[in-house]
Amino acid sequence: MKKKPYFKITVLLSILALCSCGYIDKIIPSRASGAKDVSAPEVPIYTAEVKKPVYPAIRTPKGASQLDLETPLRCFVNWDTQQMISTVPYNLKAFNLVRNGKNDLLPRFEVNGFSFETMSAEKALLKLTKEAKLKLVAKDAPYASISAENLRGDFTDVVNMIADAAEIYYSYNATNKTLRISRKANFSLYIPRSRTIMLAILDVLRGAGITDFTADFDDYSITFDADFELRSQVLNLISYFEENPVLLAYDIKVFNLYPYNSEGVEWQQIMEAFDFGSIKSAKSGVLGRMLTTSNDINVMSLTSFLSRQARVEAVGEGKFVVPNLWFSRFDIGKCISRNSFLADLSILAKASFEQNNKIFSDITLESSNGEISRFSIRSKLGENFLIIGLPDTVFGSQTLGSETIIMIVPRVVKTMKTSKILENNL
Secondary structure, rough: OOOOEEEOOOOOOOOOOOOOOOOOOOEEEEEOOOOOOOOOOOOOOOOOOOOOOOOOOOOOHHHOOOOOOOOHOOOOOOOOOOOOOOEEEEOOOOOEEEEOOOOOOOOEEEEEEEEEEEEEHHHHHHHHHHHOEEEEHHHOOOEEEEEEEEEEEHHHHHHHHHHHHHHHEEEEEOOOEEEEEEEEEEEEEOOOOOHHHHHHHHHHHHHHHOEEEEOOOOOOOOEEEEEEHHHHHHHHHHHHHHHOHHHHHHHEEEEEEEEEEOOOOHHHHOOOOOOOEEEEEEOOOOOOOEEEEEEOOOHHHHHHHHHHOOOEEEEEEEEEEEEOOOOEEEEEHHHHOOOOOOOEEEEEEEEEEEEEEEEEEEOOOOOOOEEEEEEEEEOHHHHHHHHEEEEEEHOOOOOOOEEEEEEEEEEEEEEEOOOOHHHHHO
């Protein structure tokens, strides 16, 4: 290609109406993703070859693989200083999603009348980059088929339009003139310097089934690989904090009970041990029951009551945070001994803070074998949850007659946007 301020390219593209910018007629994703381009001879696509190293059958030692940096933050609850409502300030510009890695500026060319019909994105970009004498590496092709008509303008803008239409990312290395495209890119989400908000973001990601990320508790960032869909979810989460300043925090305590009597714990006696009205409601799940209680029934008073009928073992505690109307997941088993039969216990929760200080909670208990039980309940701020009647055998324990109970204390955390000066003085 001769070095001119622009070059002409004519090829084939699909059906997505993009914004009618000055140099774009239209660019659309194609319905016929497998259609073959017959306007030009086949041109080989450069693909990245990833060779996996071959190691002998050696694994990372168990102690190293189980190291969890969240444990000191996650697995401790101060039951003496709980606040039912608290406020967490954060800076107005605290949220920032940044794409990682080197990405040089593309060469300055002018594209004039670039068109194609029903062509995969990598083939369209190959034809475009071939004229510019650039190398193309398609990491995980094939991509979606698209069509375009009469694309005009700067080379960078045209590449952006094609990449966005196919929902792929690109990076350019100016040294070796190589354009790389892939479905995913690496991002870092920088969040406010608040442990509560950090936990909320982590729990929401897990609630969405996203577990492949790295959290840095020093600079308050979360790094992950994301396709277009996941990136959109994260951006929606960021915008959530602009409009919904309420978080629901749940403090959890898990006990194992080993009854002295073969008949098990007689839970009816709790009505006699505490004042009438201490038990607000009792709701049955697929397995077990959830009691809504006043704060008279707390960790200390409950332990005292149960110790008359059973050996009580506190096996773990922790906390997680649910943004209003979002799903969050808490692997409470990570706050329990790895040798315990409860080590794979998880809690999936969706919550909302309603009028008159009422909290709606949808709580699901899960293990590696699937769902154990689910409870949906409305409560008032200041009331606690007590899940009883979970036979330990459902978790794989061989001890007959023992059961697991879970104390849950909901709290409300209100986030507040501030300037940096104000935040430093709160």
